[in-house]
Amino acid sequence: MNITGHDLILACSAIGAGLAVIAGIGPGVGQGYAAGAAAAAVGRNPGAKGDITSTMLLGQAVAETTGLYGLLIAFLLLFVQPLT
Amino acid sequence: MAHMMAVSHLLATSSENVDFMVHGLLKYRLFGQDLWITTTHVSILIVMLLLIIFFIVVHRKMKKKDPNEVPGGFQNVVELIVEMVDGLVSANMGKNAKKFANYIGTIFIFILISNISGLFGIRPPTADYGVTLPLALITFVMIHYNDIKHNRSGAFTSLLEPIPLFLPINLIGEVAVPISMSLRLFSNILSGTVMMALVYGLLPIFVKIGIPAFLHIYFDLFAGAIQTYVFCMLTMVYINDKLSDE
Numbered sequence: 661m662n663i664t665g666h667d668l669i670l671a672c673s674a675i676g677a678g679l680a681v682i683a684g685i686g687p688g689v690g691q692g693y694a695a696g697a698a699a700a701a702v703g704r705n706p707g708a709k710g711d712i713t714s715t716m717l718l719g720q721a722v723a724e725t726t727g728l729y730g731l732l733i734a735f736l737l738l739f740v741q742p743l744t
Numbered sequence: 745m746a747h748m749m750a751v752s753h754l755l756a757t758s759s760e761n762v763d764f765m766v767h768g769l770l771k772y773r774l775f776g777q778d779l780w781i782t783t784t785h786v787s788i789l790i791v792m793l794l795l796i797i798f799f800i801v802v803h804r805k806m807k808k809k810d811p812n813e814v815p816g817g818f819q820n821v822v823e824l825i826v827e828m829v830d831g832l833v834s835a836n837m838g839k840n841a842k843k844f845a846n847y848i849g850t851i852f853i854f855i856l857i858s859n860i861s862g863l864f865g866i867r868p869p870t871a872d873y874g875v876t877l878p879l880a881l882i883t884f885v886m887i888h889y890n891d892i893k894h895n896r897s898g899a900f901t902s903l904l905e906p907i908p909l910f911l912p913i914n915l916i917g918e919v920a921v922p923i924s925m926s927l928r929l930f931s932n933i934l935s936g937t938v939m940m941a942l943v944y945g946l947l948p949i950f951v952k953i954g955i956p957a958f959l960h961i962y963f964d965l966f967a968g969a970i971q972t973y974v975f976c977m978l979t980m981v982y983i984n985d986k987l988s989d990e
Contacts, residue, residue: 714977721974725924728931735934739765 669744677737683730690723762945764937766872788869791857825853836980840987844980847886851879852976859933859968862940863960868968871933873926880926883979887921891986899986925978932971936963 698716702709736742768780802822809819829849834841858870869875891899903914940963943956 714973717970718974718977721928721970722978724932725928728928728935731935732927732931735931735938 666744670741673737673741673743677734680730680733680737684727687724687727691720694719694723762941764867764871764934764941766867782872783867784869784872784875787861787866788858788875790866791854791861791869795853795857832976833980836977837984837987840984844983848976848980851882851979852972855879855929855975856969856972859972860964862933862937862964862968868933868937868964870929871937873930876926876930877922879929879975880922883925883982884922886979887982887986888918890983894987921982925975929971929975932967936967939963 694716698712701712705712767783769783769786770781772779772781805818806822809815815823826849829852830841830845832852833845833848837844855870858868858875860868862868862871888899895902903911903918905914940956940959943959944952
């Protein structure tokens with residue numbers, strides 16, 4: 661079986677895409693920490709549940725961004741294939 | 745071998761059925777450039793027509809209403825939407841709410857309908873970077889227009905704080921705002937679109953009954969609503985940050 665340079669680049673792009681989505685670890689930890697802190701805050705002050713929830717969602721969405729960058733790189737490597 | 749092929753064909757369709765890309769529909773030349781009318785243009789037109797028809801109907805119905813009457817069914821729904829937007833804006837912007845409620849309400853309704861339009865079988869317009877980048881650039885222009893209008897020269901000297909050495913870092917911080925806002929909206933909706941395309945394109949037929957409904961609720965409704973809320977919220981927070989009197 662002959663492996664051309666194009667095949668090699670495709671295979672390496674797939675590996676690179678897999679490595680890029682490891683970025684999902686960070687947002688996972690961050691969002692979990694934010695949700696835990698919000699749960700503790702609701703436990704202390706159940707009256708402020710609405711405010712706490714909206715603040716938590718905003719913070720989690722901002723924390724999610726770095727993971728989405730990794731996902732975007734993976735999509736680019738797999739479907740746009742800029743290196744070939 | 746042929747038997748094996750038939751079985752594998754029944755269980756999993758090939759990756760050629762996966763389709764979530766933007767397609768060009770119509771090519772034309774303008775100023776020496778090849779340009780395309782894409783599926784994004786079509787789906788954004790569908791969303792816009794839907795909204796325009798809805799607003800014309802609302803306008804017609806509300807014009808005839810007597811303000812002293814008890815509101816009926818349709819009026820209640822419209823008032824609910826307006827009150828929700830007004831409440832959201834005034835909770836975040838305080839005394840500046842009146843100036844920005846119109847804009848925030850407009851982008852809120854547009855992005856929300858765009859995000860959940862995956863439910864109606866069209867490709868969401870916000871899953872195209874050419875839609876989310878202009879939305880974020882409008883926010884960027886609004887931030888700095890209000891900054892200069894409100895702070896005058898303070899808008900420029902604030903770039904030199906705390907010491908003039910921080911100028912490049914402050915500039916990068918300002919430019920990163922529209923990029924991160926547009927990429928956040930874009931990649932959230934794109935990942936939902938890709939997931940749904942993979943589910944519909946790769947899974948065997950008996951998995952496709954009923955199960956995609958839950959995925960649609962999560963990827964289209966939940967993620968779409970959250971991202972709409974976050975986009976409007978960040979716009980308000982950034983603008984209000986520039987309008988505050990220290």
